[in-house]
Amino acid sequence: MNQVNSEKLSYRAEIDGLRALAVISVILYHAQILVFGRDWFEGGYIGVDIFFVISGYLITRLILSDLYVKGSFSLLNFYERRARRILPMLFILIFASIPFAWQKLLPSDFVEYAESILASLFFGSNFFFYFTTTEYGADSSLLKPLLHTWSLGIEEQFYLVFPILAIVVFKYFRNYFLIILVALSLVSLQFAELMEARNSELNFYLPFSRFWELAVGSVLACREFKSKHINQSVAAQALPMVGLCMLLYSVLFFDGESSHPGFLTLIPVVGVALIIGFSSKDELVGKLFGGKVFVWIGLISYSAYLWHFPIFAFSRMGPSDPNNYDKLMWIGLTFVLSSASYLGIERPFRNRRVITRKLFSLSMAVSLMVCLSFVVFAIGSEGYAKRFPSWSLMLSEFDRDNNGLQQNSWGLLRARLDSSPNFKNVEKRILIAGNSHAKDIYNALSQNVDMFEGFDFLRIQKTANFQISCFDEGVSEYADIRNNFYNSEQFKDASTILVSTSWSSVRPCDDRRNDWPISSDFVGLEFLIKKSKEEGKHVALMGQSPRFKVKDSITVTDRVVDELRTSGALNDLDIGSLKARVDGELYKNVIWETSTAVWSELMKIAAIYEVPLYKKDQIVCSHENQVCDGLTGHGSKVFYDGVHYTLDGAKLFGARMAVDDEFRMMLK
Numbered sequence: 317m318n319q320v321n322s323e324k325l326s327y328r329a330e331i332d333g334l335r336a337l338a339v340i341s342v343i344l345y346h347a348q349i350l351v352f353g354r355d356w357f358e359g360g361y362i363g364v365d366i367f368f369v370i371s372g373y374l375i376t377r378l379i380l381s382d383l384y385v386k387g388s389f390s391l392l393n394f395y396e397r398r399a400r401r402i403l404p405m406l407f408i409l410i411f412a413s414i415p416f417a418w419q420k421l422l423p424s425d426f427v428e429y430a431e432s433i434l435a436s437l438f439f440g441s442n443f444f445f446y447f448t449t450t451e452y453g454a455d456s457s458l459l460k461p462l463l464h465t466w467s468l469g470i471e472e473q474f475y476l477v478f479p480i481l482a483i484v485v486f487k488y489f490r491n492y493f494l495i496i497l498v499a500l501s502l503v504s505l506q507f508a509e510l511m512e513a514r515n516s517e518l519n520f521y522l523p524f525s526r527f528w529e530l531a532v533g534s535v536l537a538c539r540e541f542k543s544k545h546i547n548q549s550v551a552a553q554a555l556p557m558v559g560l561c562m563l564l565y566s567v568l569f570f571d572g573e574s575s576h577p578g579f580l581t582l583i584p585v586v587g588v589a590l591i592i593g594f595s596s597k598d599e600l601v602g603k604l605f606g607g608k609v610f611v612w613i614g615l616i617s618y619s620a621y622l623w624h625f626p627i628f629a630f631s632r633m634g635p636s637d638p639n640n641y642d643k644l645m646w647i648g649l650t651f652v653l654s655s656a657s658y659l660g661i662e663r664p665f666r667n668r669r670v671i672t673r674k675l676f677s678l679s680m681a682v683s684l685m686v687c688l689s690f691v692v693f694a695i696g697s698e699g700y701a702k703r704f705p706s707w708s709l710m711l712s713e714f715d716r717d718n719n720g721l722q723q724n725s726w727g728l729l730r731a732r733l734d735s736s737p738n739f740k741n742v743e744k745r746i747l748i749a750g751n752s753h754a755k756d757i758y759n760a761l762s763q764n765v766d767m768f769e770g771f772d773f774l775r776i777q778k779t780a781n782f783q784i785s786c787f788d789e790g791v792s793e794y795a796d797i798r799n800n801f802y803n804s805e806q807f808k809d810a811s812t813i814l815v816s817t818s819w820s821s822v823r824p825c826d827d828r829r830n831d832w833p834i835s836s837d838f839v840g841l842e843f844l845i846k847k848s849k850e851e852g853k854h855v856a857l858m859g860q861s862p863r864f865k866v867k868d869s870i871t872v873t874d875r876v877v878d879e880l881r882t883s884g885a886l887n888d889l890d891i892g893s894l895k896a897r898v899d900g901e902l903y904k905n906v907i908w909e910t911s912t913a914v915w916s917e918l919m920k921i922a923a924i925y926e927v928p929l930y931k932k933d934q935i936v937c938s939h940e941n942q943v944c945d946g947l948t949g950h951g952s953k954v955f956y957d958g959v960h961y962t963l964d965g966a967k968l969f970g971a972r973m974a975v976d977d978e979f980r981m982m983l984k
Contacts, residue, residue, distance in 0.1 A: 330595045331370060332614030333605025334588065338366035339617040341567050343624045343650065346458065347643045359570025362584040364467045365529050365577070366563070367621075369588040371471055372533025379482050380541050389483055397666075398475055400676060401618070402468065404665040405657055406436065407683040409622045413461050414690065416630045423699025429461060430694035433687055436465040439472035442521040459632060459720065464625035466521060473523045474530050482534075494538045497531055504528035509578040515734040516575075525577050529585050536592050552594050556601035559590030619654035619662060627653075718871065721956035724963050729755050729775060732762065739809045740772040746983060747810035748775040749801075749844065750817030751782055753861055756961040757816040760970030763963070767974035771983070776806050784817050786825040787840035787847070793832050794825045802847065812983055813848045815841060816858040816932070818959070819914045838917055845925045855927045856982045860914040862933040862944060865905045866958035872905045873898050873946040873953055891951040899943035906937065906944060928982035935969045935976075945969075 345360025382389045410433055417429045428448060435444035445466050457463055485493050504527040511519035519525045566584040574580055595602040604610065613620070627646050632638060638646075664670045671679075694700065739745040746761070748754045754775050761773040776782075786797045801807055817837060824832040841857075848855050864872050876898050880889065889897070911933055922929040936954075937944035945954050945968065954965030961969065973979045 329597065329606035329611050330602045331374070331592065331605075332617075333607065333610035334366060334591055334614070335370060335617040336605070336610040336613035337563065338363040338370070339613065339620045341366070342464075342621065343647060346464075346625060346628055347647060348458075349640050349643050351640075357567060358572065359567045359574070361576075362563070362566045362570060362581070365581060365584050366588050367467065368471070368526060368529040369533040369536075369585055369592070371474070372530030373536050373592055374533070375475065375478065375530075376482065376534035376537035377540070379479055380486075380537060383483070383486050384541065389479065391479060391483075394479055395475075396673065396676075398472070399680065400666050400671075401662075402472070403680055403683075404661050405619055405622055406465075406468070407680070407687070408657065408661055409626065410436075410462075410687055411683075413626045413630075416626070417461060418703065420630055420633045421699075423701045425459075426699035427695055430691045432460065432462040432465070434691050436462050436468065437684065437687060439469045441465040442467075442469040442473075442523065444469075446518055446521040457723075459629050461626040461629045463629075464621065470521075470523045470526050471530075474527065478530070478534070494535065494542065497535050497538060501528040501531040501535065504531065505579070505582075508581075509575075512575050512578040517731065517734060519577065529577070529581070532585055532589050533592070536589055539593065553599050555590045555593070556595040556599060559587040559594075560601050562587030562590070613651075616651070616654040616658040619657040620650055623653045623657070624650040718874070718953075718956045721953060721962045722960070725759060725956065725961065725966070726755065728759050728762065728963060732774070733776075737774075738805055739774055742770050742772045743811070744768075744771045744983065745809055745811045746771060746773045746814050747806050747812070748773060748814045748816055749782075750775075750784060750815055752960060753818050754782070754816045756861070756966055757814070757858065759961060759963060759966035760973065762970075763967040764970035764974045767971065768980075774806050774810075776801065776804055783820075783823055783825050783827070783840070784815065784837040784844065785820075785823050785835040785840045787844040788825075788835040789843045790839070791825070791833055791835050794835075797825060802851075807851075810853060812854040812856060813844070814856050814858065814983065815844065819860055819918070821917075838921060841921060842925070845921070845927060849925070854984045855925070856984075857918055857922055857927055857929045859918060859930065859932045860911045861959050862911060862936050863907045864902060864944075864955070864958045865907060871946075871953070871955050871957060872902050873955065876901045876946070891947075891949075894951070895947040895949070896943075898946035902944040902946040903937060903942045906933075930979055930982055935972045 341357065341360040341363035343360075344357035345363070347357075348355050349357070378394075379389055417426060421429055431448075432441065432444060435441045441462065445460070445463055482493075485496055489496060504524055508519060508522075508525035508528065511522065511525055562583050566587070570576065570580075570584075591601055591605075595605070597603065597606055605614075624647070627650055628643075631642065631646055665676065748758050748761075750757075754777075758773055758775045761768065761771075765771065765773065782797075785791075786794045786801075788794060789798070807813075819837050821836040821838060822834050823837065824830075824834055826832065845855050866872060877894070880894070880897070915931065918929055921927075945965070947954060948964050948968050952964040953962050954968065956962050
């Protein structure tokens with residue numbers, strides 16, 4: 317039987333120091349501290365990837381040491397150690413967060429919070445948040461207290477599968493153990509790269525997309541058992557510094573648009589591997605990470621990771637936007653609680669002499685029962701709305717961040733384009749062309765697709781900067797955009813082109829380009845109609861959305877509620893009365909001149925080309941009653957700014973279009 321050098325199993329302080337870098341990166345990423353107008357840690361999410369590599373390394377090191385020395389490996393002991401490491405602090409976090417959730421979360425969010433507790437306890441958070449969160453890192457996702465437990469789900473799923481795989485491979489294919497690990501890593505990496513192009517959100521949360529990162533750590537552990545000693549050459553001594561530079565580059569220069577996880581993620585993962593594989597207490601990086609400060613932060617890193625996100629999330633639910641000083645206070649509180657948790661919870665529960673197996677099992681069982689009881693209560697009571705008086709519920713609704721509502725409104729479209737970018741096999745395939753107003757109509761119709769039997773709705777572009785002026789064939793600079801649209805599978809397969817945009821006669825094709833010539837949406841529309849008809853498509857037009865007078869992106873709805881709140885009148889209103897006040901005030905703030913001028917121009921074009929035209933402002937406003945919807949019947953915002961729909965608003969307006977014979981007829 318092979319013997320294991322004790323040096324290979326000795327404590328490595330630099331690994332704890334590497335954990336410190338990981339948790340600091342993640343905390344700064346979620347804090348979103350601005351320095352000189354920039355968030356310098358947009359790539360801090362790679363801290364989780366550092367954790368994954370470290371976990372793969374340490375777990376494989378533990379498994380192989382037992383297999384080589386004892387010739388066997390106890391799954392029971394392994395899972396008990398994992399449970400002692402993870403569960404006590406997770407339960408403490410849940411118990412500590414419940415009072416804040418009770419105080420701050422609206423009923424629907426309270427139910428989702430309870431469901432996320434269930435998902436985290438059974439290590440399925442990664443899948444739960446994929447289905448319930450629009451986009452990781454979006455402003456709205458920062459308000460979900462347990463979102464960060466998605467990474468625990470991936471690690472635990474790895475722990476459930478990998479030890480069994482390792483035991484089987486070691487027993488029957490010992491000589492090929494390393495080769496099999498490398499092969500699985502390459503397959504997982506290639507899978508992640510392919511999935512990133514198909515569905516980036518799902519790719520982020522999938523365990524197999526992350527398996528290669530943990531497996532890289534496993535390969536490093538195998539290398540230790542195969543080699544005699546760490547290479548002491550000059551090149552090897554320099555490699556940890558190269559690895560540190562790769563990690564710092566990733567933290568500072570990756571952002572939300574970086575393709576991740578995938579081939580690009582090799583930069584931080586290889587950086588971690590170089591540090592783990594070649595650092596030691598005798599070289600510079602090893603001395604840095606082996607220092608007392610880094611080691612201590614590494615020791616408390618699990619508690620810090622757990623504490624920081626709910627602290628940040630609940631603090632962000634305050635009445636005003638946090639500044640950098642607030643965020644530094646959050647970080648300080650995180651490390652104070654983490655130090656106390658490590659000393660008072662983590663260390664005692666990991667020590668079997670202090671907390672016996674029987675006491676540990678009993679305490680975990682009781683904690684689980686308490687959590688399950690809370691989950692049943694929260695879901696069964698539908699968030700227990702009685703916690704709030706009705707006016708307080710309304711205040712909470714309006715205090716929600718408009719930017720979060722905006723992110724949600726784009727999330728529905730992104731999810732469809734990522735998961736199913738082509739039309740379904742139905743008779744009426746409606747391609748919606750235009751800018752962010754086309755997104756609004758897509759959200760309205762797709763959320764009510766069950767009311768449109770035989771229809772499917774799509775929009776090609778994910779961004780707001782796709783203007784109808786792009787179709788002006790007199791502007792050569794726009795040719796690539798036109799050709800991409802006409803050559804797309806969606807255009808070729810569409811039966812109807814539905815045009816919805818914010819109409820303008822002076823605009824470049826892309827609002828972000830100031831070097832392109834100005835064109836007109838109306839000119840571009842004529843070319844689009846002619847080309848679509850040549851291709852056998854039916855074309856339908858939608859008029860201008862009503863535009864409201866706003867200031868600094870604060871909706872008229874917000875202003876009305878703020879005025880009522882200041883005067884004290886809000887306390888005496890139910891949701892129905894509040895809706896009537898808001899809707900009436902909204903009607904007074906419409907800029908009707910814009911809609912009238914646009915309508916006149918569109919009517920001329922519709923008559924020339926014999927295409928149907930739908931007056932879009934009628935789904936929002938009633939001239940007869942002199943109201944425009946600012947709230948849904950249950951008190952949710954309809955607009956997140958002066959013109960664009962929230963998801964609730966889009967669903968309301970889509971339902972109206974679905975029962976409007978004029979609208980259905982024009983879609984053919």
